[in-house]
Amino acid sequence: MDRTKPLGKSRNISLINQYANLSEGLQNTVDDRTWKDLELDYIFSFIDRTLTKTGEQYFYKLLQKEQTNSQRELINCIINHYSNKPDQLLKAAQILRKYEKNSTYSLQSFMHLRRYKRAPYWIRILSFSSLSFAFGSLFHTSFILPFIAILLINTAVHYYLKTKINLFHFEFKNIKALYDNYLKLAKLENQDNYLSKNEIAKLKVISKKCFYLSLNIENADELSAAVYYLIEIIKATILYDGLQFNSTIKLIEENIDIIQKTSDYIGISDTSQSLYYLKNYTKGVKPSSSSSKLINIKNAYHPLIENCIVNSISIDGANVIITGGNMSGKTTFLKTIGINIFLAQTINYSFCDYLEIPKIKVISSIASNDNLMQGKSYFMDELERANIIITQINESEQPHLILIDEIFRGTNSQDRIALAASMLLYFNYFNCIVVVTTHDLDTIDLVEGMYDTYYFDNIYQDNQVHFDFIIKRGIQHKTNVLELIKSLNYPSIVIQQTEKFRKIITAHKRKAICNEGFKGNISVLPRSNLGASGQSK
Incomplete structure (x- = not known):
C-alpha cells in the first residue's frame, strides 16, 4: 500500500468517529456546522494514511478534539524518529498490518459503553454442584444420576453463555493484539517507557485472559478439533467460560485506563506515520x-x-x-x-x-x-x-x-x-x-x-x-x-x-x-x- 498518496480505501465515518464521540470532557476544535462547511470528512479521507482501524479512529479524534501537550509532543517525537530513520517505516508498517488483522472499530464502545452483561452469580453454585457430584460419584453410585442431571444443565448454560461471550470475540482479540504489537512498536520507536513495568504486567495478564476467550474452532485440523471438543466438555462441566468471562471483564474494568493508553499509542504511532508521509509527499508547510x-x-x-x-x-x-x-x-x-x-x-x-x-x-x-x-x-x-x-x-x-x-x-x-x-x-x-x-x-x-x-x-x-x-x-x-x-x-x-x-x-x-x-x-x-x-x- 503506497502511503505517499491518498490510500483510496473506503471509510465508514460513522464507525471511525466512535472514539471522538466517546471522548468526554474534551473541547471540539470546531463545531459541527463548521466541520460540514469545510467538508472535513473529505479532508480527513485525503490526509489519512493510517493502516489500522485504531489509527483511523485516533487520527479522526485528533482532528475533532483538542489535544493535550503530551499527545502533541509524542506525535512530534515519533515523526522526528522516522524522519531520522526512514528505513524503519517499513518495519513499522509490517507491525501495524499484523495488528490490523485483529483490529476492530468497536473496541472503544466495548470499553466505555459496557453493553455486555456478566454471567449470573448462580453459575458458581452450578459449578460447585457439578464438582461435588462428580467427586461423590467416585465413592457412591447414588451421586451418578444427580451428576448427569447437573452436567446436562451446565452444558446448556455453558453454550448459552458462550453465544453471549462470542459477541465480544473480536474485542478480546483486539486487546490481545494491542499488548503484542505495542511492545514491538514502542521498542522500535524508542518509547519503551510509555507504559510502566507495572502497567505492562497488568496488561499481560488481561491479554492472556482475552486470548483464551477469543479462541475458537475455526480452521482447526481433525486432531485439534477433537482436543477442542474434549476440553469443551470439561469446561461445560464447571462452567469455566462464564467464570473466566466475569474475571476478565472485572480486570478490564479495573484497568481500562491502561488498555486505553495502549490503544492510544497504537493510534498515535499509526497517525504519526501517516503525518510523516503527508508532510513529506505533499506540497505544504509548517505554520x-x-x-x-x-x-x-x-x-x-x-x-x-x-x-x-x-x-x-x-x-x-x-x-x-x-x-x-x-x-x-x-x-x-x-x-x-x-x-x-x-x-x-x-x-x-x-x-x-x-x-x-x-x-x-x-x-x-x-x-x-x-x-x-x-x-x-x-x-x-x-x-x-x-x-x-x-x-x-x-x-x-x-x-x-x-x-x-x-x-x-x-x-x-x-x-x-x-x-x-x-x-x-x-x-x-x-x-x-x-x-x-x-x-x-x-x-x-x-x-x-x-x-x-x-x-x-x-x-x-x-x-x-x-x-x-x-x-x-x-x-x-x-x-x-x-x-x-x-x-x-x-x-x-x-x-x-x-x-x-x-x-x-x-x-x-x-x-x-x-x-x-x-x-x-x-x-x-x-x-x-x-x-x-x-x-x-
Whole structure:
C-alpha cells in the first residue's frame, strides 16, 4: 500500500468517529456546522494514511478534539524518529498490518459503553454442584444420576453463555493484539517507557485472559478439533467460560485506563506515520505563530481540487469583504482559508507555501439549507447560525476567524443589505477576524473604511465565461449574470429585459443611499455598549 498518496480505501465515518464521540470532557476544535462547511470528512479521507482501524479512529479524534501537550509532543517525537530513520517505516508498517488483522472499530464502545452483561452469580453454585457430584460419584453410585442431571444443565448454560461471550470475540482479540504489537512498536520507536513495568504486567495478564476467550474452532485440523471438543466438555462441566468471562471483564474494568493508553499509542504511532508521509509527499508547510491579529497566507490551495489555483492574502487589522461573480471562486477561497488554518492548529501542517496565524478558532456559515422536516427556511437557518456565531464570540475571549459566504442571501435585498452591514459592523468590535463574501456592493458602502475589499474576476469571450480564480485587491463592480445566461443561449428578450431592469434597480439603489447619507457616515456603538444579542444596552 503506497502511503505517499491518498490510500483510496473506503471509510465508514460513522464507525471511525466512535472514539471522538466517546471522548468526554474534551473541547471540539470546531463545531459541527463548521466541520460540514469545510467538508472535513473529505479532508480527513485525503490526509489519512493510517493502516489500522485504531489509527483511523485516533487520527479522526485528533482532528475533532483538542489535544493535550503530551499527545502533541509524542506525535512530534515519533515523526522526528522516522524522519531520522526512514528505513524503519517499513518495519513499522509490517507491525501495524499484523495488528490490523485483529483490529476492530468497536473496541472503544466495548470499553466505555459496557453493553455486555456478566454471567449470573448462580453459575458458581452450578459449578460447585457439578464438582461435588462428580467427586461423590467416585465413592457412591447414588451421586451418578444427580451428576448427569447437573452436567446436562451446565452444558446448556455453558453454550448459552458462550453465544453471549462470542459477541465480544473480536474485542478480546483486539486487546490481545494491542499488548503484542505495542511492545514491538514502542521498542522500535524508542518509547519503551510509555507504559510502566507495572502497567505492562497488568496488561499481560488481561491479554492472556482475552486470548483464551477469543479462541475458537475455526480452521482447526481433525486432531485439534477433537482436543477442542474434549476440553469443551470439561469446561461445560464447571462452567469455566462464564467464570473466566466475569474475571476478565472485572480486570478490564479495573484497568481500562491502561488498555486505553495502549490503544492510544497504537493510534498515535499509526497517525504519526501517516503525518510523516503527508508532510513529506505533499506540497505544504509548517505554520508560524503570530501573536497579533494577523493572518498571512501565501500560495494556499484546496487539497481536494486537482491543479488548484493558489492564492495569497494578508489580513492585518481590518476585516475582509470579497466580491465577485457567480462561480468565480469566492466560496472555494473561503474554504481554502478555513481548511488550512484548521489543519495548522490540529496537525501543524497547511497546504500553502507560508502561513502565519495567531491561535484562533474557526467558525463558519457557508452551506445553508432549507429544512422542510423542521419547517425551517433558508433565511431562518442563516439567522440562527449568525446568532450562534454572536453567542460564541461574546462568551469566549479566544480570537475567532469568522467565514461567511454570501451573507444573508436568503432574504430580500433591502433587508439583506441592512442586516448584513449591521452584523459586519458588530463583528468589527470583537476579538475576531472576519472574511465574508457578498454580491451586494451597497453593503460595502455601508461599512466603508472598516473592511478591506478583495474580488474575483471573470471575462466573457467566445460566448463563454472564463475565470482566473485569482483574488485581487479592490471591488468587483460588474456581475456575470448576463454573461452566464448568454453562454446558455437564453432567449434574447430575457437577456435584454434583464439588462434593462438591472440598470434601473442599480440606479434606484444608488440614489437611495446617497439621499439617506449612509455612505461613510455610519455611527457605531463601542463594544462596551454591545449586548450578547447584538442589542445596545
